Amino acid sequence: MSEKTYSAREIVLSLFPGTDAVLVPLPEPYRFERTPEGLRLLRDGSELLLLAPIAAAGNASTQVLCDLCQRSAPRHYLQMFRAEVPGSKGRRYRYVSLCRDPGGCEARRSGGDTPVEVLLSRVLGN
Numbered sequence: 001m002s003e004k005t006y007s008a009r010e011i012v013l014s015l016f017p018g019t020d021a022v023l024v025p026l027p028e029p030y031r032f033e034r035t036p037e038g039l040r041l042l043r044d045g046s047e048l049l050l051l052a053p054i055a056a057a058g059n060a061s062t063q064v065l066c067d068l069c070q071r072s073a074p075r076h077y078l079q080m081f082r083a084e085v086p087g088s089k090g091r092r093y094r095y096v097s098l099c100r101d102p103g104g105c106e107a108r109r110s111g112g113d114t115p116v117e118v119l120l121s122r123v124l125g126n
């Protein structure tokens with residue numbers, strides 16, 4: 001069993017809520033982690049999203065767009081994932097395509113955290 005860990009930001013905000021914003025540590029960067037269940041999106045020790053891989057179907061030469069770096073490539077270079085819509089009790093899913101090469105995908109992204117935040121709002125419906 002894993003214990004919840006807290007980031008420096010969470011500790012400062014919970015113990016010293018009046019701290020000047022300049023002194024509060026910035027949030028940790030978004031982080032993707034591969035697990036047996038799929039791809040987890042984490043920030044500040046919390047899982048924001050679990051993307052379950054699904055098998056590719058259809059014409060292998062069809063170009064597919066990565067939802068993070070906007071690279072267009074044949075299906076072979078991207079992995080399709082699905083995420084359950086919160087509150088749908090397994091009845092609704094959103095589908096996401098991401099590069100199989102996470103390092104290359106991250107290097108092609110621009111706009112800092114924006115691509116990940118857009119993906120999150122699309123999947124979670126915020």
Ligand SMILES: [Zn+2]
Nearest residue numbers: 066069099105
């Ligand atoms: Zn990508």
